[in-house]
Amino acid sequence: VIQIDDAVKSYLTGDVEVRALDGVSLRVEEGEFVAIMGASGSGKSTLMNVIGCLDKPTSGQYALAGQVVSGLSRSELADIRNRFLGFVFQQFNLLARTTAVENVELPLVYGGVGSRERTERAVSALVKVGLGSRLDHKPNQLSGGQQQRVAIARAIVNRPKVLLADEPTGALDSKTSVEVMALFQELWRAGMTIVIVTHEPDVAAYAARIIVMRDGKVLSDRAQNPA
Amino acid sequence: VIQIDDAVKSYLTGDVEVRALDGVSLRVEEGEFVAIMGASGSGKSTLMNVIGCLDKPTSGQYALAGQVVSGLSRSELADIRNRFLGFVFQQFNLLARTTAVENVELPLVYGGVGSRERTERAVSALVKVGLGSRLDHKPNQLSGGQQQRVAIARAIVNRPKVLLADEPTGALDSKTSVEVMALFQELWRAGMTIVIVTHEPDVAAYAARIIVMRDGKVLSDRAQNPA
Numbered sequence: 158v159i160q161i162d163d164a165v166k167s168y169l170t171g172d173v174e175v176r177a178l179d180g181v182s183l184r185v186e187e188g189e190f191v192a193i194m195g196a197s198g199s200g201k202s203t204l205m206n207v208i209g210c211l212d213k214p215t216s217g218q219y220a221l222a223g224q225v226v227s228g229l230s231r232s233e234l235a236d237i238r239n240r241f242l243g244f245v246f247q248q249f250n251l252l253a254r255t256t257a258v259e260n261v262e263l264p265l266v267y268g269g270v271g272s273r274e275r276t277e278r279a280v281s282a283l284v285k286v287g288l289g290s291r292l293d294h295k296p297n298q299l300s301g302g303q304q305q306r307v308a309i310a311r312a313i314v315n316r317p318k319v320l321l322a323d324e325p326t327g328a329l330d331s332k333t334s335v336e337v338m339a340l341f342q343e344l345w346r347a348g349m350t351i352v353i354v355t356h357e358p359d360v361a362a363y364a365a366r367i368i369v370m371r372d373g374k375v376l377s378d379r380a381q382n383p384a
Numbered sequence: 385v386i387q388i389d390d391a392v393k394s395y396l397t398g399d400v401e402v403r404a405l406d407g408v409s410l411r412v413e414e415g416e417f418v419a420i421m422g423a424s425g426s427g428k429s430t431l432m433n434v435i436g437c438l439d440k441p442t443s444g445q446y447a448l449a450g451q452v453v454s455g456l457s458r459s460e461l462a463d464i465r466n467r468f469l470g471f472v473f474q475q476f477n478l479l480a481r482t483t484a485v486e487n488v489e490l491p492l493v494y495g496g497v498g499s500r501e502r503t504e505r506a507v508s509a510l511v512k513v514g515l516g517s518r519l520d521h522k523p524n525q526l527s528g529g530q531q532q533r534v535a536i537a538r539a540i541v542n543r544p545k546v547l548l549a550d551e552p553t554g555a556l557d558s559k560t561s562v563e564v565m566a567l568f569q570e571l572w573r574a575g576m577t578i579v580i581v582t583h584e585p586d587v588a589a590y591a592a593r594i595i596v597m598r599d600g601k602v603l604s605d606r607a608q609n610p611a
């Protein structure tokens with residue numbers, strides 16, 4: 158469902174070139190649960206942004222659900238994202254002026270879901286991540302870990318084919334992390350494909366495959382028994 | 385150096401009252417290294433904001449370095465913060481339009497330090513956190529962990545009496561976390577008072593005292609042998 162061939166992402170700052178991705182090839186089959194690890198600055202978020210159709214590689218090819226992504230227009234990309242992907246951003250990217258429920262409803266608004274069903278599904282997703290008592294809070298009325306959980310609820314409310322999560326437990330205490338990973342496990346067993354960036358071995362242990370990145374390249378890629 | 389008596393922080397959302405702090409008393413002596421832990425939403429960042437003079441409690445008293453903070457004007461508070469405190473925010477709070485070096489120079493600009501010395505000290509702080517090759521990058525040209533390290537460099541560049549760090553290793557891989565904690569340990573041994581919020585036991589292990597919060601209260605407060 159994810160096929161990346163030789164992706165390079167290069168930035169020019171002044172006359173210094175930084176290769177955030179330096180020739181990455183990756184194939185993820187439907188239904189896999191993959192963890193991506195690696196040092197700070199090794200290219201994990203850049204790779205996630207390419208997979209999530211949020212960023213175009215400088216060179217290389219990317220196909221999502223069989224469709225080559227490189228040629229598509231901005232609205233076609235937005236469409237593909239809404240149909241297939243759920244994305245938990247490393248820095249959450251919530252809308253500051255709207256409540257938790259409204260933030261979580263957003264993918265459903267885009268997808269044309271009716272107002273009553275939208276609210277029911279958004280509330281249900283927020284309850285799943287333990288935020289039933291924070292529905293009408295805006296992001297600046299929420300703790301860091303609560304904001305992260307709103308971002309998670311928003312990523313799963315559309316029942317995406319592929320869930321992409323960049324450090325989804327970074328701001329969570331261990332008990333809440335376990336609850337979120339149990340939720341991901343449940344979604345995976347129901348058929349979702351999951352790619353998660355994490356620094357924490359305890360979180361990576363839930364995956365069936367671990368990819369380690371270094372300096373914009375894939376260092377290792379191996380299967381494991383998920384916890 | 386930190387004396388909090390019975391602090392309450394109460395928010396009214398609609399007609400629901402949320403007590404982010406529900407009667408917290410705390411005394412930290414100069415030269416201590418304290419770790420604050422607790423579940424997501426338990427009041428850790430709220431407590432840090434009160435200690436950092438960024439937020440006034442609804443009721444209760446706070447004295448920093450012997451001076452009662454409650455009566456002070458906004459500019460007097462800004463002054464006290466610049467003189468005594470370094471703050472690493474949970475969400476970094478970097479200035480988006482300026483480079484890493486300029487962000488780190490900010491406390492020195494406020495403190496009236498000359499331009500040449502400012503740049504030298506900012507560069508030196510950034511090199512200490514491993515960002516010597518990212519000096520002229522703006523925040524959106526940095527990875528999550530790199531942004532966090534810029535926030536750390538900014539907090540220590542002024543050689544504050546008290547370093548307050550809210551989840552300073554949240555976005556860092558284990559190797560970089562160890563480097564940052566070793567830096568904090570070095571600063572502590574040279575006399576800095578450090579209060580750090582963390583979810584990670586490995587990070588809390590560096591402290592000499594652990595405070596656990598729950599539902600806006602202090603659940604436990606005990607000394608330990610620092611690692």
Ligand SMILES: Nc1ncnc2c1ncn2[C@@H]1O[C@H](COP(=O)(O)OP(=O)(O)OP(=O)(O)O)[C@@H](O)[C@H]1O
Nearest residue numbers: 298300301302303395404424425426427428429430
């Ligand atoms: N402006 C606000 N209005 C209403 N409630 C608020 C506001 N700010 C914080 N809260 C609530 O206060 C509680 C404590 O928040 P705080 O940010 O201190 O938690 P925390 O311990 O830092 O959590 P985390 O580990 O997730 O960062 C949370 O339940 C939050 O929803």
Ligand SMILES: Nc1ncnc2c1ncn2[C@@H]1O[C@H](COP(=O)(O)OP(=O)(O)OP(=O)(O)O)[C@@H](O)[C@H]1O
Nearest residue numbers: 168177197198199200201202203525527528529530
């Ligand atoms: N817009 C940009 N311009 C220049 N360099 C960039 C830009 N965006 C990212 N980089 C660089 O690309 C590299 C990879 O960044 P990326 O965000 O993918 O790292 P990461 O593995 O997610 O790190 P972390 O674990 O800290 O989040 C970093 O060294 C970063 O400085």
Ligand SMILES: [Mg+2]
Nearest residue numbers: 202247527528
């Ligand atoms: Mg990242």
Ligand SMILES: [Mg+2]
Nearest residue numbers: 300301429474
């Ligand atoms: Mg917090």
